[in-house]
Amino acid sequence: MPTRHLLLCFLLPVNAFAADTLEEITVTGTREPRLLAETPASVKVISGETLRADKPSHPAQVMGQAPGVWVNVTGGEGHMTAIRQPLTTNPVYLYLEDGIPTRSTGFFNHNALYEINLPQAGGIEVTRGPGTALYGSDAIGGVVNVLTRPAPPTPQLEVSAEVGEYGWKRLLASGGNTWGENGLRADLNLTTTDGWRDHTGYDRQSATLRWDRALGTDAVIKTVLTGSRIDQDTAGSSALVRADYENAPTKNYTPISYRKVSALRLSSAWERETGDTLVSLTPYLRDDSMELLANWSLSYDPTVYTTANRSFGLMGKWRRDFAPLRARLIAGVDLDASPGRREENRLATLTTTGSGVSKLYTAYSVGTRVYDYDVTFIGASPYVHGELSPTKRLRLSAGLRYDDLRYRFDNHFAAGAIAASTRENGGAPVTRYYGQSGDTTVRFHHLSPKLGVTFALDHDTHVFASYNHAFRAPSEGQLFRPSAQTNEARAQLAAASALGLKPVKADQYELGLRGKAASLDYEVSIYRLEKRDDILSYKDPVTSATQVVNAGKTLHRGVELGLGAPMSKAWRLDAALSYAKHSYEQWVIPGTADFSGKDMESAPRVIGNLRLSWSPAAGQRVQLEWVKLGRYWMDQANTRQYEGHDLFNLRANWALNKTLALYGSVQNLLDTRYAESASVSSGVDVFAPGLPRTLYAGIEAKW
Template sequence: MKLTSIALALAGVIAAPAASAAAPADAALPEMTVTGTREGELLSETPATVGIVKDTTLRETRPTHPKEVLNQVPGVWVSNLSGEGHSTAIRQPLTTSAVYLYLEDGIPTRSTGFFNHNALYEINVPQAGGMEIMKGPGSALYGSDAIGGTINVLTRTPPTKAEFEASAEAGSHGWGRVLVGGGNAHGDDAWRASLNLTRTDGWQDNAGYDRQTGTARWDRLLGDDALLKTVLSFSKVDQQHVGKLSAGELEATPRANNVPFSYREVDAFRLSTAYEKETANSLLSITPYFRDNSMDILPNWSVSYDPSRYLTKNKSFGLLGKYRRDFEPLRARLIVGLDFDYSPGSRDEDSIRLDKTTNAYGGVTYSLNPAAPVQIYDYDVSYRGISPYVHGEASLTERLRVNAGLRYDDMRYDYENNFNGGVAGATQGVAGPFPAGGWYGHVASTEVGYTHWGPKLGATYAFSEALSGFAAYSNSFRAPSESQVFRGSRESTAAKAQAAAESLLDLKPVIVDNYELGLRGKAGTVRYEASVYHMVKKDDIVSYTDPATTQRTVVNAGETLHRGVELGLGLPLAPAWQLDASLSYAKHTYESWTVSGTADYSGNEMEAAPRLIANTRLSYAPGFMNGGRVQLEWFRLGSYWLDAANTGKYDGHDLFNLRANYPFGKGMEVFGSITNLFDKRYAETADGTGTAPTYTAGLPRSAVVGVQAKW
């Protein structure tokens, strides 16, 4: 049987993008999701909240940053940390911590030990085939890091006949992007390839970046019941960083960059081949993969307390194996699987000397001191993870379907200290008074391991054809990353540095218990979804910042509580008008956290945790626009505390964006967008204290126009 006759049926079950919760009411196909069990399943039978960004949304929005589509999902806030960097808030405060799992076609883009909060710039998001955001702890098929949410970026399915498309964009602040892609099918083979070339000068001083990203996918049928799917992805990002601004700088000189020498050079490569063999009542899936990641960086966020430059590298050799068996009674389904990941890596880091000057607006500008860098870390560390799991489902009645899962994670770091010949000891960084100078501790070569049993229970109930609900309990965890365990903080004495380094070996994994209820349905032409969650995190790994020295220390907090409600709505107002809205209201608190006996934050709200996040979009798509549309978007972010002591707040902001596209001729289309339509002065992130707040300045009004051609 030829690929063109069954490719969509088989490939669609494995990795097809799902429909949006706010899709048109006359959509012919039932809504599907692929993230929960790594294959297609009905969204109505998934006991979890899943936000979906459709392929058509990506094509129409053409995001210049992933936040432009992710912030449309209820309960999701992604901020821009200059360039394509980002921090994320999904049922968590805005954070760079490893509480999110990033996937490409169900495969983690990085191993647990080498988490990168900027993971989406390693993926070709604008040319993806859709995105799924499973909120809260992941299913039994996903382990460490899947706490706040799992973001799965889907590759586009190859076409059934030859096609090609190309677009070119230009915009404010030197923005330019070229997207090209296409594919074909012949016999039992089909393929698609895409290339993303982007550059910008950046709207702030010395804030430009360049990126080259590509994705290639090849599907090959093996007989009538099996498929090989090979995906190759790469990204190369060369980006300059921008430092945080004082309140006076944000108001008077928002374009200023007080760390103009800060940079990041990223290389990411991924290759996987999935073998899927499906019969009438079974599926065998075996997916070996390889990853190669490196990053050379001089970070902007640590210049005030620990200036350094470092190079991290890691390769990954992994395997995802799964067997699913279906049974006639009760529509029962049993899935057993095993995930394996071996990722050798390294860190080579130098402490650098900086000079600083204070300006008239209360800000500090840094410059590189000509003093030679001093090496402070040189180690190799290999991560190994072995995780068997089991997942079962059954329909106890025609309306009630239940599932349960259990995952066991066995993780280990093998650490080799190359700095001190493998033995423990502290060494001085750059000479000078603390914190500009200081000491670093190094533990002896060692092994550190973590294990965890993670259960999950869930049920869905179909109240009617138009309304379903779910209830779920899940337990998950997060193992400390390699830099948290082996990269100690700068301290004022050698003894303190060594003690701090040794203490990191005792960091505990974060343990999470999550309870959730949800509804999905439609009433006439209206589609809606609602969920409420209660999540408790124990031994949360957080960074404590000493307000006197700005020194940061990684510790286990006692307990944090996360509670919230999320709502989504899709409402056709008239034949040409559509209203889509998302809303979340949440509260994140330190239930028990005392820092070194000097500060007790128990009962305080967590910093960078707005209670309110809302997004409303009004779209107009009249017939005379030939499939085009105009969309006005309103994004509302509520106020939040700047620090754990709750000494001051950021007031939040309202932003408006405008997008439009218009097809013309044969396969031609013109498009454009204006972000921050009313040129609002705002902050992407805000922290510090009430008396000395610091801000990451938000993008001013910016425009992009472009043209696309399809053949």
């Protein structure tokens, strides 16, 4: 590949190569451009053009365009994700920015997409299921790779200002230029809102700076600096009893909760290609911190805590192409050192009104320190990936990755248990015990094989099949922050049990077909994903206290369908549909419960997204979207069920001239009452209400 082509791979948006789906280019699997037709995986590309047209106020508003993907809203831009898994906060997804994990394995954040400047990204690639050998721990349910925008070839400036109901205001600005061998782009996102529920406002400031530079005739370097600061009241996910959910959804039982987030990432990717050989080195730095008073644990474990970690990493890759059989060999290593810390205090007092799950928390004071430790995650992961084509139509791939991961734990407390008490409304203190492990090193090592095949039935039809093994090491919170207990002995036992958590192991088999029939683009895939030693949370039905354990086995299987078709010159229809079943195959909690054979909670069988677009001219679009979420169980025992919901959203973009355009959207067009999540708390059905009908409008200028 000549340097000019290599530079274009850095500069062009992901869909600029594509005349149709089969010729679409993806970059996630091997960290460089690759034909989707020769990718043995289910990958959905959400283009940069789609992001700039939709201007999502939350990741949920675009992620559902990928079949089988459900992202909900937990408050502000917070979220939980379901990709070939139930809706979960568990670390079973790998979030990337330009191919680099946004966090280390040890410090997973299920809200990862709010740490990325999503509305100004250059595109999103969503790989459903485990990733290739180039990706290790975390990549089980899926890999989400958000791509930054390259520098424009000529001077460019874009500014949009928008307002909406509930105090929504946002300014997006982006601009850049290319001077000879250097290209620069800067993006800025300033957002504020009061929130539609009581005490659910947030403020966000995000910026991205990208510098592309050609080095001589055979090398390029891409340097990206991104940062976000988020200050929000986290109670958007505060669930309500049914009466309030149906009649007073703006209520918030936990107005004292909050979250303050800071995320900074710096990377510099150097690539040199000479002849048939490419070498790339990508050093990176990350700095993440969060202060949190969690709303979901106020009733059984009221604490406020700060977590922070810094990462120093290097991703190295060597690739060689061979003329016979179009063979390709990739070898590399990922290195990551992430020192971090946790400081957590029990709340000493709580002021409340009411009782039960509808109790209102209005004030607090901070009490005893219950966790205070440093922990460093260290990872070294070599891998090898190979591809070849025995025939023109057949493409085979295989990979092997070895992950050597460890935690160095330094507890500022002695081994044992810390007692801490909380008084509610001046009453008798409630004392809980927090187990403490001694200084230790915990190590995990794992070998992950990958196999894939693609075959062209004809020019417009391709079939693919794959087997992927994946795993997930426990995170620092799962290992070193066990749940609070009622006595010292139980606390010590919980601490010892947490240290004994095993990694999650997963095996996925997948068969897919993608192609083009007349003007219809389609992709259909069938998968079976089995997880062993799944790390699951058991919630006590009376106290709502949770305990993390290794379950025996869970099973996830389904079919996914993606369709896209122009119906005429002005009309287009796109669809993303899935039907899946997620079940506990083996999960027995001795002396407590046996969930074997039960469906998993928060796991709808049907997820659908249908978009009808009318574009009479360039720069003009009106789109109606139908979002379908099927019914699902609200508890592990399968006794309560959420009925599901159907939502309709309307979007419009209207260019006034070459410089100015108007845009807007109406979310939840029919003002449907629905739940972002539904569960059972202390034996009572509770619902986190979703956004009512809400209007956003803005104006955009481009020069």
